[in-house]
Amino acid sequence: MGKMIIGIDIGSTTTKAVCIENGEVIHKTKTKAADAVTSATGAFGKMIVENGVKMNQIRKIMITGAGAIKIEDELFGISTGKTGEFESIGIGGMFLAGRDNIVIANIGTGTAIVDARKDHISHMGGSGVGGGTILGLAKKLLSTSDFNGIMALAEQGRLNQVDLLLEDIMGSGLSFLNGESTAANFGKMLDTARNEDIALGIVNMVYQVIGMLSVFAAKSRNTDRVVVTGNGSGNQIGKKVLNMITELYRVTFEYPEDAEYTTAIGAGLSALQD
Ligand SMILES: Nc1ncnc2c1ncn2[C@@H]1O[C@H](COP(=O)(O)OP(=O)(O)OP(=O)(O)O)[C@@H](O)[C@H]1O
Ligand SMILES: [Mg+2]
Numbered sequence: 456m457g458k459m460i461i462g463i464d465i466g467s468t469t470t471k472a473v474c475i476e477n478g479e480v481i482h483k484t485k486t487k488a489a490d491a492v493t494s495a496t497g498a499f500g501k502m503i504v505e506n507g508v509k510m511n512q513i514r515k516i517m518i519t520g521a522g523a524i525k526i527e528d529e530l531f532g533i534s535t536g537k538t539g540e541f542e543s544i545g546i547g548g549m550f551l552a553g554r555d556n557i558v559i560a561n562i563g564t565g566t567a568i569v570d571a572r573k574d575h576i577s578h579m580g581g582s583g584v585g586g587g588t589i590l591g592l593a594k595k596l597l598s599t600s601d602f603n604g605i606m607a608l609a610e611q612g613r614l615n616q617v618d619l620l621l622e623d624i625m626g627s628g629l630s631f632l633n634g635e636s637t638a639a640n641f642g643k644m645l646d647t648a649r650n651e652d653i654a655l656g657i658v659n660m661v662y663q664v665i666g667m668l669s670v671f672a673a674k675s676r677n678t679d680r681v682v683v684t685g686n687g688s689g690n691q692i693g694k695k696v697l698n699m700i701t702e703l704y705r706v707t708f709e710y711p712e713d714a715e716y717t718t719a720i721g722a723g724l725s726a727l728q729d
Contacts, residue, residue: 457512461533462723463498464543464716465491465522467564468587469686471719472498474508478727482506483716491522496530519543519722538725540718544569544684545576546728547721551711552682560669560708561717562586562687568672579672584664586687592657597650605654609692612655616648617641631703637663655692662696669697670704680707688714 460475472495474482484502488494495518502508516535518526519542529535548559548571555573560566564587568579593605614620615635619642621627622634629636640660648656669681687693688710697708713720 457509457514459508459513460723460726461499461502461513461516462543462719462721462726463495463516463518463520464540464719464722465495465518465520465525466718467521469715470494470498470520470522471716472502473716473719473723474502474506475720475723475727478724480713480716480720480723482508483713483719485715491525494522495526499530515726517722517726519718536726538722541567541569541578542576542725543718543721545571545721546724547717547719548682548684548711549573550720550724551684551713551717552709556678557680557682558669558673558676558678559682559684559717560665560672561685562665562683562690562693563685563718566665566668566685566687568668570672570676579675580668582664582668584661586661586685588661589657593654596653596657606658606690606692608651608654609658610655611651612649613652614655614659615643616645616652617643617656618659619643636703658690658692659696662690662693663700665693666697666700666708669708670700670706673706679705680709682709682711684711684714684717686715 462473464471470486472484473480482502486498519538519540523537544561549555557571559569565583565585567581570577570579594600618637619639621636621638628634673681
């Protein structure tokens with residue numbers, strides 16, 4: 456019997472597959488498909504073919520994510536198991552961060568916050584605000600569904616055209632916030648606001664919400680670090696917004712490499728734990 460473990464995360468937007476051998480991630484792949492079975496078998500097949508993996512090298516397939524419920528049987532005659540999404544985020548997050556006892560903000564289509572300790576993983580809560588919010592609002596407000604296009608617009612945006620800032624209402628800062636802090640996301644919305652400004656307003660709002668939730672979650676666990684995972688971990692504008700939150704609240708955000716594969720990696724590694 457082979458010793459490779461395949462982890463598949465059927466997310467609401469993208470499906471990720473990884474191959475783990477001897478506790479190391481040796482292959483990874485991403486796909487997008489309309490239904491769970493097509494995306495799981497597609498991601499799996501793509502990874503196998505691209506890397507020349509033989510079926511008899513695989514010991515087990517572990518599936519997680521929103522679409523996992525749709526997979527009922529063994530895939531290709533290989534022993535197939537399912538594992539919880541939050542458990543997988545916790546295990547994968549600890550693996551990528553290289554330590555335990557961490558708070559994880561997983562930014563996918565929506566956002567989940569997970570408290571991960573060596574022997575106990577719990578879902579603290581989260582928010583429906585996430586990457587899907589960016590795509591959905593941009594579709595209507597900017598008439599585009601192209602993620603990179605939205606980010607290119609946001610790069611050129613001016614927040615003071617859409618957000619009501621503290622300096623707009625008080626002429627200065629308030630408490631520990633400076634005058635450029637948002638008082639109300641989209642609370643100004645000038646008639647002259649351009650698509651660039653709206654794009655920035657959307658991304659800024661999403662990451663401000665996630666950042667503040669993360670701050671409160673971290674503080675409630677007496678930590679000053681949050682590990683950011685999911686596809687949203689790689690968003691450059693998002694990182695700038697989170698950096699500003701770090702300056703104000705002294706909670707640091709960490710972006711591990713391969714963070715978009717966290718859930719798939721955790722699913723695969725969970726097979727080694729029992
Ligand atoms: N090139 C890209 N194409 C599409 N979406 C992208 C791209 N780059 C980043 N994203 C963002 O990633 C989000 C999806 O992230 P991810 O794949 O982690 O979610 P998921 O696992 O499918 O969803 P969930 O975990 O919430 O069920 C999209 O909503 C989008 O905002
Ligand atoms: Mg996900």
